[in-house]
Amino acid sequence: MKIVVAIKQVPARDSQLRISSSGKSIDEADLSYEINEPDAYALEAGLQLKEKHGGEVVALCAGPARAATTIKEALAKGADRAIHIEEDMAAFDPLAAAQLLAAAVKGEGADLILTGLQSDDLGYGQTGVILAELLGVPHATIVMQVEKSESGIRVKRELEDGWFQHVDMPLPALLTIQSGISKLRYATLMGIKKAKSKPMQRVTAASLGVAAAAPSVVVERIYLPERTKHTQLFDGSPKEAAAKLVEKLKFEARVI
């Protein structure tokens, strides 16, 4: 089974975010980056499928030069090779980003394309499905389990309120993977060593022949949300804060 896993590098989860002076992006100074968590699960799912059925796992990532660290991690965890679309993605909306990924993946002849169900930064939750549409392959989203079947694959989709559904589909197909699908592996020392000799192909939007079309949605500005609710915060030592909170819960909110 030939599997392409599309991964994204995003600011680390606990980052303190500041708005840049342009008012349209995040100030990148002092930020550290990591793999988008759902994409880490997509990679894990891909590696497990390869271990079970053989084949190849190709990590695909669009992002600036710094994304190379995330790609190397994917190689260290077991991806066989990688494609880095080296672009500053700020100008690419989800459709344009998916067009880049589609151009890079087209010649691969992949059986399965996996990606996380959404990114923890922009959170559109669309790139995977758009990519499927551009490639003309069927898709399933919010996938918890993937099994090979006679005619293709059977996936378990998560629905709301604790419901699930199996969906049968032919290959090639694209799946967006939910976090928690299985336990994530760590890169081993051996893996990190091996990763250094694994092929990493660098391409650009220009070399792929993709030019972003005029966007139909434009981000005007980004900003920290205004508090709509008045939250009473208790400071002081932990002991003092706890005592004040309990007093409020007992005599003001009357819930304990």
Next chain:
Amino acid sequence: MSILAVLEQRSGQWNRMSFETLAAAQQLGTQLGTTASAAVLGYGVEALAGELASKQLEKIYAVEHELLKDYTPDAYCVALAPLIDRIQPKVLLFPHTYQVRDFLPKLATAHRRVAVSDAIAHRVENGQVILVRQLFQGKVNADVRLVGDGPHFASLQAGAYRADRTVEGTAAVEVFRPAISPAQIRTVPRELFRESQRAVDLGAAGIIVSVGRGIKEADNIALVQQLADALGGELAASRPICDAGWLPMERQVGSSGQTVAPKLYLAVGISGAIQHLVGMKGSRTVVAINKDAGAPIFEVADYGIVGDLFQVVPELIEAVKKAK
């Protein structure tokens, strides 16, 4: 140039978010000086569509086909394309459900548009629509302008609009029968199922103490359990805790877990990603304990302590015991 609200039903039951979308479509229609219509897809949904006849809408489309009985992204997109062609809406609004997440990006892409997903508000400026959506798991907002001709596509976050604000009026139902052939549907959906009977009904709990990523290790959950015990409440968790297997899935609060509305919800080390907030923001009193003052959980909290939960929670247990 009207607004089209695409509503969701399953087995003849409305998804409650449908009415939020309907209210939003009516508001946007009025602001743009145009009308709103609604569409519902399925097989045998004419009567359901008729339930909207008392709403102020230009038209209600019952999009009917046997192949729409069970949802598939292919059939839904095939069915909606000719409807969009015919009525040429300026904006299509959808509830941001799991189903919409599954087919909306495909539908928008077929029209070479990017859907604005999970919007929380809108406004109209100089005849142009600006939608507000959240980035970085709710830590940052973005104003997004729809430019150029329609159709534009947007999905609306659960609870962003009030379902009880729909405007009454009259509307006629039209049955719209798209052509769909079985060969166009590439996936085969099976029956819906639940993993197991839920032993814990968090929905019935008066007090819930919920734990998130901030707890760091499985062994530390005992500390939060002690707080729940002291308060006489149930222990719950955000998704990552259940994903890690530290607590069973049945204790998960959020869009994929249970929706709760206790009189007291105490969130410990939970940052408050939207998937969690939709499951608990109906709680009467919300308390947040988190080291990050910018965490979105404080947006919905009545009371909060910004601090290290490992220092705060033991003190809180003592204070609760003393108060009882």
